[in-house]
Amino acid sequence: MALILAGALVFATTAFAKNIVGSGAAERLTGTEGPDVINGLGGRDTIRGLGSDDILTGDTGPDEVYGGFGNDNMNGGSGDDRLIGEDGNDQGLGGFGHDTLLGGPGDDNLEGNEAPDVLNGGDGNDTLDGGSGGDDINGGNGNDTIFSDTGPDRIDAGPGDDIIHLNSDPPSAVKSIDCGDGNDTVYNTPAPKGRTNRKLLAVQPNCENVIDLAAERDPTRGITWSGNGTKNGTDRNDRLNGQGGSNTLHGHAGNDILWGDARHTGKAGKQSDLIDAGSGDDTVYGGRGKNRILGGDGNDFLQGNGTISTIFGGNGADNIRIAGKNTIVDAGPDDDTIYAITASGKARVSCGAGNDTVIVSRFKGNAKRVTVAKDCEKKKKG
Known part of the structure; x- marks a missing residue:
């Protein structure tokens, strides 16, 4: 077991950590090589976590958040934000606003919200959920899991064996899907009262497996x-x-x-x-x-x-x-x-x-x- 007091030298390993809170104005807030907690509060902020596993929050305002190295937790808050995970297995929550979430290398978990968002998993086996707006979702390389909610989303699964979940409520929503290379599976989830949007099944021909869950259910x-x-x-x-x-x-x-x-x-x-x-x-x-x-x-x-x-x-x-x-x-x-x-x-x-x-x-x-x-x-x- 290693007990690390951030800022001290323990077992020849230096670990720094900071808790940084912005002022509400537009700022550039940069962490350390240790596990930082940064909250930009209001204003148009640029937040960089650098090394280790950071917790980064943009809060109100249109912010840019960079995770850096490590498995970071990023929350854009309200405003039109950009969350860039960079290296590591990152978690990104866009919050309210038209957000852009980029995972980078690693197995990332990215989630938008009600407004139209842009999500790109990058390399790795990512989980992407755009929320209820009309989103642009790109899985990137790797075996990704993509959730498409009620909005008219545009999905490019990218290379890899991907799983895509579609929501049929409302049944008038039309999805644009390109499964890309790999052995992909599309699950068409039935809406309440058993309604199923047949238009959702008219996906691109490179989607190998299309399953209508009105009759079947994804076991995972x-x-x-x-x-x-x-x-x-x-x-x-x-x-x-x-x-x-x-x-x-x-x-x-x-x-x-x-x-x-x-x-x-x-x-x-x-x-x-x-x-x-x-x-x-x-x-x-x-x-x-x-x-x-x-x-x-x-x-x-x-x-x-x-x-x-x-x-x-x-x-x-x-x-x-x-x-x-x-x-x-x-x-x-x-x-x-x-x-x-x-x-x-x-x-x-x-x-x-x-x-x-x-x-x-x-x-x-x-x-x-x-x-x-x-x-x-x-x-x-x-």
């Missing part, structure tokens, strides 16, 4: 849900968004994506979320209130954003980020990485068995507010 895709309350996923790959209020989300099996509320944006409230990811390699974002996050089995990405968060990694090599105020982490028995980069509140980290890495930011005395349990200290001495 689960449900997509947004709302409040309690929701159970399936044994497939589900996407559950709790939005506002108090929620209980159960992912069950499959590689799920779970949000506690409104995709971790907005003001903190009194809501309380329980998120049980279940088995599989899951991605979990806590809400802005109280969170209890259970990773379960699998190599998960778990982020607590709230005023009080309790995170249990469970089995698997997990990536855990402390991004809220008061957080308790029990990493679990395997080789986990914990990023304690919050700038407010306290955090307590327990490593459990396994060869774990804890990275602590020194931003405004943050290191003094993070308590690392004795099991982590023993691993360091060993």
